[in-house]
Amino acid sequence: MLRCAVCGQEMEEESFYDLGGESLTHDGKTYYFCSPYCKEAFEKDPDAYRHGPQPKANHHGH
Ligand SMILES: [Zn+2]
Numbered sequence: 882m883l884r885c886a887v888c889g890q891e892m893e894e895e896s897f898y899d900l901g902g903e904s905l906t907h908d909g910k911t912y913y914f915c916s917p918y919c920k921e922a923f924e925k926d927p928d929a930y931r932h933g934p935q936p937k938a939n940h941h942g943h
Contacts, residue, residue, distance in 0.1 A: 886912040887919035889934030907931075 883892045883902070892902055892915060903920040904913050907927055914920040923930050 883913040885915040885919050885934060886930050887914055887922050887934060890915045 883894050883897050901916055903917055904911055905920055
């Protein structure tokens, strides 16, 4: 199971990329994202998410 580093959504590893998941290596650690939007949010402010997902900041809400 992979977990989106931004919104915390869990994804099956085998269908992760099929569902539009993205990954990124930051400071030697690989982060996974459920969508390009979450990846973008992480890239804008990596420090906000390095200690774990921040569901309040996810893009689905507003
Ligand atoms: Zn996400």
